[in-house]
Structure formats: structure tokens, C-alpha cells
Amino acid sequence: MEYSSVQLNDLSDEILLIIFKNLNNIDLLYSLIGVNKRLNNIVHDSMFTSSLTLFNHSSYNNIYSLSDLMLDRFCFQILPSIHHKIKWIDVEISSMKRILCANYPILSGLGIYNIEKDTDLDIFTDETSLMYILKNQISSLMIESSSNQGRPRDFHSWFSSFQRISFGYSLPTVFSSTLLELRVKVTSVDDCLFLLDGRFNQLRAFYVDIASSLPKSNFKINKEKLPNLRCFSLYCFSEIRFYDNIIIPLLHRMSNLEELALYLSSVVCDKKFIDGNNLKQNIIDYMPELNQFRFSIHSTILLKDQIDLPSNEDIKHSFKDFSNNKIISCVNYFFEAKYGQCHIYSCPYPIPTYENISNNFPSGLFRYVSDVSLFDEYPFEYEFFIQIAQSFPLLKNLTITNQKGQNNKQYRKSNNNNEDFLLIRYPHLKYLHFKQTHNDYIEQFLLDTKTCLPYDILLFTDFKSLQRVTHNFTRNATRINCSKMRYICFDRISRFPKHFKNYFLDTEIHVL
Template identity: 50%
Template sequence: MEHLSTELNDLPDEILMIIFRKLFNTEVLYSLIDVNKRFNTIVRDPIFTNELTLMRCLSNNRNYPLPDPILDRFCFQILPSIRHKIKWLNLESSSMKRILNVTNYPNLYGLGLYDLEIETARSLIDEFCLTSINKNQILSLIIDVTRYKNGKNLRRDTTECIFMHILNIFSNLEYLNFCPSSMWYQGLLFNNPSPTINSSTLLELHISLASLTDCLYILDGRFNKLHTLYVDIDFISSLRLTNNNQEKLSNLRCFSLCCGMSTDYYDELIVPFLQRMSNLEKLSLNLIVCAKSKFVDGIELKQNIINHMARLKRLEFCISSSISLRNQIYLQSKQDIQDTFKDFKDDEIISYVDYFQEKYTRCHIYLYPEQLKYYGTLTNNFPGGLFTCVRTLILDDEHPFQHEFFVRLQKSFPFIKNISLENSKPQNNKLCRESQNGIQDFAIINYPYLTTLTLYGAHDDYIEEFLVDTKICLPNNLLHINIYYEQLKRVTHNFTRDATRNNCAKLNSLFLNGRRYPKHAKNYFPNVPKY
């Protein structure tokens, strides 16, 4: 380190700043603070001290504490010496109490609290009140509540209590992100919303909710200064629709609505709800719609949404709408759909149409795909693009998916975590193609973030596609597969096939439709517990 410091010391400050800004702030501070007077001045710059992430963020969507030597150095030396400069801290649950108690942070206004287990979330928040930090100085808060320790789903009423407790404790909050990252999470449900769930200071809220009714409760006046709302809804239906308030939502300037489940109530619920937001300046829609007679296209968006928002400056959308073939007299083409956007200023709108014989047709329209969380059902007609925020995909087609399709999939969805595949058609080129020198002429695909794979309704060829290690390389990240026992037995040649052994050895969880794998397969799945 001494030799490295000498070499760095020869560089001008401007070059050092460029180098250090490419590193994590914790790395810069841990390695260079108190090395010499010059480095001390540089690394104490607000660029490196304003916001600190004092945890390890791994690709399996979990956060872990810093190694003990690094955490000790921060607690004993670094944090006390820069405490006046720190404005935001990102912490994980196990080290949170120690870091917050090691010193006071007079200028701290933002906190990100991650991996809070449901059993301890409220107590950890209460413990925050016992630190020397003034809870009223916290203006921004990110709360990431994960699942129970035993893997069960969160109780909705428990998360409602935590949400209410946060609002009571942090009385001056202006920004709150209460969108847990766990795949087991269920949206917040307000069965009987307490009048104490309110805030006169909150300006921006990010939240996952159970239904549209819960979203209406959020907007019924209890957050009277709220101007930005990002909401992820489990389902949109009329079953729980008890709040029929039709007043204009004139305070809202930015609204984002995401729902990964298909809804039949676009015309009856979503359109009237959006038309109440007359002063909206930014709108984002990520929806899967079962349409009754027509697709959601450019004409529909303009007539029923855009024309009701005179101040709208930016519209982002990814909408998949499907219609039964029996409801269609004229089958629209991709060009027909694209022509409905001819009056839109943005020329980056992408659209295409899928036709499923004797079933239905589906229209996809999207703009600004880098912002989208859901994509709907994906087929061979998918034109590509980059979707860095999408984590869950459903693949379904009546035509086979070839290996090249999965290559495109990985490039377009680089951070995909959950894939569900339904396709009963065999691949046309399922045999391993080899060149004259015996080397395969197609690329091995890597899905480094994949954690869950569901293959019910998939032909054996697609099970081979994911399990043969010369086609797809699976990660070592708590991978779980849902699959029929008989298919897995066939593809693995009764759990003896070498070509599928490596990927099967990476599995940490396996659901075989209620069956158990046989005793002789124990070594084939070394990380999967015997059910």
C-alpha cells in the first residue's frame, strides 16, 4: 500500500479525483484516509463523504455487513472524523445499530435501511430513536423490509403497522421509499386504514400496494402535500373497490403505476382514475390489459389520457393489451399500431402485434424501456431493446424458441431474476451444432442474476436449454427451479447425465410438483435439501 500511495502521490489532484470517483466511497476512505495530508484533503471532499454505503451489496439481491476489520476501522476512526460531512447513510440491519451509535451525525438527513427482517423491523426503528441522531432531522428514508426468517410471507397487517410507525417516528419526512425488494413480498393492504396514517410533510412516496383501493386511500387527502407517487400494485380489480372518491388530484405532478398482473378494468377503473390527475407533468404506465374490443394504442392514450392532462410533459409507458380473436373484425398490423402514434413528438415508440391462432391477439407498445419494471408476456416477435429494470419475465409462444432467442433475451434483460417459460413446441435446431473442429458454433449464455426458473408447460427442449451447461451457464445465486419430476428425470437421463450435472449442482431449491428426487440423485443436487 505504501508503494501504491507513492505512485498515486505523483499524480495531479484532477487525475486523482477522476480515479477515486470510479471507486466506491467506502473503498476510498478505508484505503486513503490518514495516509498523508494531501490524500486526507482529497478524500474528505463532499464527493466521497456526503453519502456512504456501509454494507456489501451482492448479486443475489441480499445485503451483508462489511468485513469486521473494515467495519472496525470505520467505527473507531473514519466515521467520528468525518461525522459533520455525512448527509446520507445506507445500512443493513445487523450493523445498523453499531454504526448509528458510534457517533452523532449532525447533518444527516437521509437513511437507507436494508434487509430488515419483519420480526425486528419495528424494534430496529425504535432503536434508532435511542441514538444521538435527532429523528426530526431525517427528511428522506428508504425502508427495505424482507421476509420472515423462516421464509414465510409477510403479514400484510404487520407491514401496515410498520408503515404507520415510520410516519409517526419520522415526523418531518419529505421522501419515503417503502418498496421491499423481497420476491416473497406482498403489497401493503389497508383493511381499515387508520386516520393516523398521514403526513403533512411528505412530498414523494414509493410504495407497493395490494390493490387500486389502497392507492385511492393514499390519495384521499391524508398526504396533502404529496406531489410524486410511484406505486406498484399487486392487482387491479373492482373486488375491493370501496373508495369511490372522484375529486380532482390537483397536487400530483408525477405519477407512476406498475402492475405485473393482467387487469380487465382498464376502461372502468384506470382511465377514470388517471383523468382525475389534471395537473400531472410526468406519467409512467406499466400495465398488462385484457381489452374488450380494441388495443391500447396511440389514439387511445391521446383521447382518454393525454388530452385530460394539459401540463403533461413526459409520458413513459409499456402496455401489453390483448383481445380475443372472436371480438375482432379487422386484424391490425404492426404498421397500423405504429400509425396511431404519428402525432406523438417522440419517435422512439416501439410497437408490435402477436397473433395466436384461434385464441387472441396481443399488442405491445412501449417508450423509454430502460425505466420499465414489467414487460408482459414475451414472444419470438420481441424486437429487442435494453430493459435494465425488468426483473421478471413470462415467455410464451405457439412457435418454438430457438437458442438465438435466449441470446437476445440475455442482452435485452441483463439483470433478469425470474423467468417463467411456457412453450410446448420443440426446437427446430435442438441438436448441438458443431463445426468441423468439434467446437459448438453458438455462444454459451450467462444469466448471472437469475434466481427463479419456472418450467411448467415447457417442452423438454427448453429444460435442456437451461440445464445443459454448454448452452446456458446458471449462476450460484440461491437458484430455485419449478419443474415436473418426469421431465427432469428424462432430461437428466435419470439423474446421470454429465451435460446437465454442473447446472443441477448449482441449484439451492427444487420443486418437483410434489414429488421427491430419488436417493441415488442426492449427489446430483448437492445443495438441494431432501424434501
Template identity: 50%
Template sequence: MKHLSIELNDLPNEIIVFILRKLYDAEVLYSLIGVNKRLTKITHDSIFTSHLTLTYFSNDFPYPLPDSMLDRFCSQILHEIHHKIKWLTLESTSMQRILRATNYPNLYGLGLYGINVNEAISLFTDDITFTCIVKNQISSLIIDISQDKKQILTTNMNKIIFTRIFTMFTNLQYLDFGPSSIWYQRISFDMPFPTITCLNLLELHICVNYFSDLLYLLDGRFNKLHTLHVNIYHIKYSRSTINSGEKLPNLKCFSLYCDMRTLAYDELIVPFLHRMLNLEILDLHIKVDRYKGFINGNDLKENIINYMPQLNKFTFNIRVFNHISNKINLPSNEDIQYTFKDFKDNQIISCVNLFQEKQFRYCHIYSYPYKMKYYDNISNNFPGGLFKYVHKVSLYDEYPFEHEFFLRIQKSFPFMKELTVINAKPQKNKLYRKSKNDNQDLSIIKYPHLIRLNLFQAHDDYVEQFLVDTDMCLPNHVHLSVNYEVMKMVTENFTRNATRINCEKLRSLYLWGTCEITKHVKDYFPHTHIF
């Protein structure tokens, strides 16, 4: 049969557009503008020109376009399509050159990534960079501050940048300040409070240090704000706490994320939520130390939902810690689950654990499907499910994790990149696992996307579980953290053949508890950086 070759230009426009939408817009424009009239017309469509990303992202880190691409964009392509561009996503090294390349009469949105603090302060002070943009036409801004190795970042610098943004862009309606949620992107509005006022701001995404910073943002200076997503480092009482009971009638959507355990759920968070009488969407992700029992469905209805008559979507991920020393008779997992029987719009999952040695009880309640990127403190009571968004997992229990448990983790977290195992108990079925040749049903575990593995607080059996190639098939380029003496024992003084294959796959190895790495240790890890 004669070979059939179909060129791109022979396909209908609809098929060409469908194919090109799978590619980076920048690559489409760079490759096809000027090839012929038909392809040039197709690539001039708003599908490829209205929201233009002129940077590459790898592991959420921005990289500039190759010099040849950047040169052509600045000398030709941007001049041809400048009036069609409505949003630009840029990275720091090429940002100024692109912004100065031409005029952007219809540009309303900017995404600026990888900018260090000095660049950000200069950017929002000096008008030169934005000479090709009318300042009041920018209504949406994303700014991602990167760490400057030559300068220690402070929350005060972030406060300066935040303030100057509103001075520069007087018509700002959407602001995402620090989308990576990294610690050095947090803001603290400590004394003296900056005089920021923006009557146009409708949606804000921000990371702050303390609860008082959140209260500052909602003291009336952004009185049209209807959507607020806030990541707080720590929710606690402070001298600078702004005690305001003013209602927030314009707020329609609120998301609160705090990964630090708080003692102030009932005293600060609940009364604060009562101010949002017209809230329609609520998303809570918090850790709570509580002495009056677990938070359950009845508690959420009585203390939150009943105060929000307009609420139509409520998602949450709430982890509650109770010390056993208190004498409250805490409910079982079945009791907790029953309190959510009237939550018809969401599937609610609960998991209750009792940890006698550490003297605390732990209750995790969350909306399913689970959208967070992490899942902490998984025990043998883990209810299972599919968690395709989770990349970071930690396991903790006072009972041993057997081989079958790690298989459950494989099935539930198919895209897991980081795993921490905290368990001091030896496996009970270890001998059964060793006789695997007579038990063919025992499957080899595979975590294909695993990058980081922390076994520093894990019993020897779990180090063996992950390193013996008949139990676990590790992917290449894993970073492993483990105790030196445990590693020495499991690998039989770095000579054991059963662990050699997985050890050769390690990209880096952090050995705790030793100061000298001998030659025979290095020879056992031929492709590994040892620390």
C-alpha cells in the same frame, strides 16, 4: 528499463479524487484518514463525507461493515466528520450504534435497510435511538422492511410503522417506504383509516395492496404532494373504495406499477388520471384484461394525454389481454404501431400475438428504451432490441422456439439472470441442430449471468437445447427447475456425455414428479443440491 513506481501521494489531487470516487466512501475514509495531512484533507471533502453509506450491498441485500471498520468509525472517524454528514445509509445490526456515536447537526436524510418489523416499530416509538438527531431536521427517509422469520408480517403492522414515521419526523418531505417492492412491505389502509396528516410531504414512494389505498393517500392528507410512485398489488373494485372526484392540482409526477391483471382500466384507472390536470410526468406499468379492444396510441391520446395539458413526458409498459370469444375485429401489429406515429418524443414498440389454443390475443406496447427489470411473454414475434436493465425473462408461444430464437434472446438480454420457458411444441429444426458438425454457422448460446432457469413447462427439446454442451454453454451455479421424467429422458437415464458438462455446473436441481433420488442420479450431478 528501470521499473517506474508511482505512489498515490505523488498524483495530483484531481487524479486522486477521480480514483477514490470509484471506491466505497466508507473504505476511502477507513483507509486514508490519518495516513498524512494531504490525504486526510482530501478524504474530508464533501464528495466522500456528505452522503455516507456504512453498509455493503450484495444482490440488493445489506450487510454490516467488518467489526474493525465499524469500531474505528464509531470511535474516531464519525467524530471527525460528523458536522459534514448530510445523509447516512445504514443496516439494522449497526444502525443504533452508528446513530448514537456522535451528533449529526447537518443530517437531513436517512436510508435504513434490512430492518425487521419489531425493530421498525420500536425505532419510531422510542426516542433513544435518535438522541443525537434533531427530529425535525430529517426531511428524507428510506426504510426497507425485511422479513422477520419469527413473526408473520401483516399489512396492519406496516400501517403502524407508516403512521409512526410521521409522528417521529414532523418535517418529512421525502419518504420511500419499501424500496424493494416485496410483498411483505405493502400497506393496506383498511378500516379504520389511520389519522395521518403531513403538510410537508412532497414525494412518496410506496407499495400498497389495493386501489382504495391509493385513493386514501390522495384524499387531502398530503396536500403538498407533487411526486408519487405507487406499486399496487391489485387494481379492483372494493367496498372500501373511496369515491373521490377531487382534482389533484399539485401532483406533477405520477408512476403507477401493477403486475396483476386488472379488469378496471377504463372504470378506475382512466377516471383517476383525469384528476391530475397539472401532471408533467406520467409512467404507467400495468396489465389489462379488456373486452373493448387493445389500448393503442389513439386511445392514450383521447383518454389520457388530452386531459393533461402540462404533460411533457409519458412512458409506459402496458400489456393487454383480449379473449377471442368476443367478436371485436382486433387490429394487427402494423395497425397498432401506426397509431403512435405522432409520439415524437419516445420510440414506441408494439407486439401483437394471437394464441389460438389458449383463446386470447395479447398486445404489448412500451416506451423504448425499456427500463423495467423484467420482460414477460416473449414469443417468436419478439421485435428485438437491447434491454440492458432486464434481469428476468419469460418466453411463451404456441409455435416452437428454434435455436436462432435463443440466440436473439442472448443478444437482446445480455444481463439476464432468470429465464422461464413455457412452450409445449417440439422444435422443427432439431435434426439440423444435431448435425451441427456439418453446419459450423450454428453458434453455441451463452447466457453468462444466468442464475435461475425454469423449464418445468417446457417441451423435452428445450431441456435438451439448454443441457447439450454443443448447443448451450451454461454458466456455473445455475438453479434449474425441470420435470424428472423429462430430465431422465434427455440425459438418457443420467448417463449421457453430451449433457454431462452443463449438468455438472448446476448449483441446485429441482426435479418435479419423483420422491426418491437414487445414487446414480446424484453421481451425475456431483456438485449439485438436488430437491
């Protein structure tokens, strides 16, 4: 540290600030507080001390506590020296009590992560210094669990002081007349409706993520208006069969909305796709104050020998009155599976997930999409994967479902037939899933002459398909890419080949 501090002291304050802004502020504080007076003054700036995230992320987005050594230094030395400058702290549940035992006079925001057990929530009922902070200082609270098994808890006695709350999949029994903004992940649509039954009558913004779309059969729909609500966001990535019976009546209660976001991954419709006419007649016409409408909606219909099926041009035409938004549509008919699908979305594309991309993919650049799934009943050729790699530069999670083999396995650069085919690069890929996939696609990703992969990818695929593509884990052409992968096997295999485990970076066997 002495050598590095001498190097840093040779730089001006302006240069140091530019460098430090691009570093993790926790690492910065841990490394530089106490080194010398000049560096101490710089890292005490509010840009480095006002908001702290005191836990680590793994490469697969798992959250874990700081090391004991690092935590000791923060609790005994660093936090006491900057406690009067901290406005927001994100903590992992196991280290929370140690971190929050200090006095934070201007702390107003708190994020609590990795709640796993029901007993973890006892921190909200104990009469401790933590509860004093929660009751008297915090106006913005986020609670994120690492499992969906949490049961409803009664936080009524202290929640009335919060103005913004966010939960994981654990629904509290709570009433508040002061809550203005609520961000919540719930188990079912019933929970969403439950939270809008009047218990938060001053609510102005509601962001809800629904895990399961199946409502209880005896649940009653509340028709009472929500006049104070100005912003509503609904995110549901499970199959929806209640669009007309629950979603539309719910939206009709929000006549004063100014901002609306609907992200629905699979709406099952009786006869017609959800198109521009549907959105206008059932939603927009009921919201005269609406000035921002973001959406990504997949709707499906069953194919039952219909004669007049809508084309993509028909869907585009239905948005002729949406003059303030650029709307993209994509229509696919899967006659083997006997269903049709229509995807409509506002631009710029509003969410980090793009599902069920087919050969009809409308292309474009999706800078913030990291999770992509591909499906079709026609082969994906090599050019298609070039398009996917170019359209999604930050792709991390890729799922491929296609049982049809490729017609052309090689794609060569048109300007020089003597060169190898264009190498496709996925520099940020972390998860690769093959579900009911032809061996051609597995081979394409495993051949290092076709695909360039980063180090440490989780691979999910059928063992026998993988065995065939790699020639029983002896094929040199697939060895390089496999050596970068952690293979997760769920198949029941009586005996693994000799070279199996050494062929990959790592292997994990999970027998279901």
C-alpha cells in the same frame, strides 16, 4: 496494507481519484482511512463521504449487515472522523442504532432496510437520539421491508417534517401538509387511493408500486382533484381488471400533470386492446400540461370467435398522433389458450422487466432490462435465443414457458459448416426458470456446446424433466453447465439418484 500503500503513494492524486471513483466507497474508507496523511486527505473528499451505504449485498440481492469487525471500525474510528461530511446514510435495521448514535450535523437523508418484524418499527416511536434525528434533520426517508407482512402504523406525530418518504409494503397512517414527494410500495390499489384522499395535499410527485391489483368491493372512489400533483408513476405487475373503473378516473383527478409513467403488466380488457386511441381519448386529452409520457402496457382480450381482430399494423396506426415519441407495439394471438395480447411501450424502453416475449419479438437493444420471460405456442428455435442474448446484454433472470419442441435443434455458422453451432452466452445470468417447458429448451441451456453460462446460477425446473435431459445425472455433455448451477427442487421425490447432488454446484430440496 503497508506494501499496498507504498504502491499507491507512487501514483499522483489525479490517478488515485480516477481509481478510487471506481471502487466501493465503504471498502475504500475501511481500507485507507488512517493509513497515512496523504491517503487520508484524499478519501475524506466529499465524493467518498457524503453518501454511505453501510450494509452488504449478496449476489442474489439480499441485504445483510456488515461484519462485526467492519462495523466496529466504522462506529469507533471512521464515522467519528467524517460525521460532519455525511448527508445520506443507508443502514440495515440490525445495525442502525449503533451507526446513528453519532452526531451527524448535516445528515438530511436516511434509508432503512431489512425491516422484518413489527417490533422493528418501534424505533419510530421510542424517544431516542434516533428519533431526534428523524424529527429534526431528515427531509428524505426511505423504508424498505424484507417482507410484505408489515401492518399499518401510526407515524402521525413525527412525519409532518418530512418532504420525501418511501416505504416498502407497510402502509402508515400519516397526514402531512408539507410532503412534496412520496415513493411508496403498497399491498393493493386501495392503499394507493387511500394515500391520495387529501392527507398529502401539497404532494407534487407520487411514485407507487402496487403488489396486488384486487380492490375491496366496498371501496369508494374519491373524485376530488389533485391540482398540485405534477408527476405520477404507477407500477403494477399483477393482473388488472379495474383499468376503466379505477385507473382512468384516478388519472382524471390529475389534470395538471407534467410527467406520467404507466407500467402495467396485464390489463384485462372486455373487447379492445389498449392502443394509441385509448391513451389519447382517456388520458392525454385530460392533461393539457403533460409533456412526458412513459409507458409499458400489456393488455389482453379473450378470444370468442371474433372475426375482425386488430393486427399489429392497426395498433401502430393508432399512434399516428404521437409525434414526439417512438412507440413500439407487438400483437400476439394464442389460440390454444384462447386469448390475445398487445404490448405497447414508449422508447427508450422504460423498465427493467420485459414479459411474455414471443417469436414476434420486435427485437432491439435493451441495455437496462435484466428480467425477461418468454412464452409462445410455437417453438422457440435456436436463432430466437441468439436474438434474446443479443437484445438483453445484462439479462439476469430468465423464465421460459413453451411446451412445443424445437424443429431445428442445431444452428450452424453459415460461413463454415465444419464449425460447431454458435455458442450463446449469458454472462450475467443468475436465475433460470423453466415453467411448463419442453425438454428441448432445458437441454439447450444445459449443453455446454450450445450455451455458455456463468458460475453460480439458480435453476428452477421439474425434476423428472431434468432427470431425462441429463440421463439420470450421468450425461457428460450437460455436466459442465450443471456444475455451475444451484438446483432448487420443489418436487416430492422418494429417493434421489446416486449422482444427483454431486452433479450440481449445490442442491436445495423444498417439499411443498
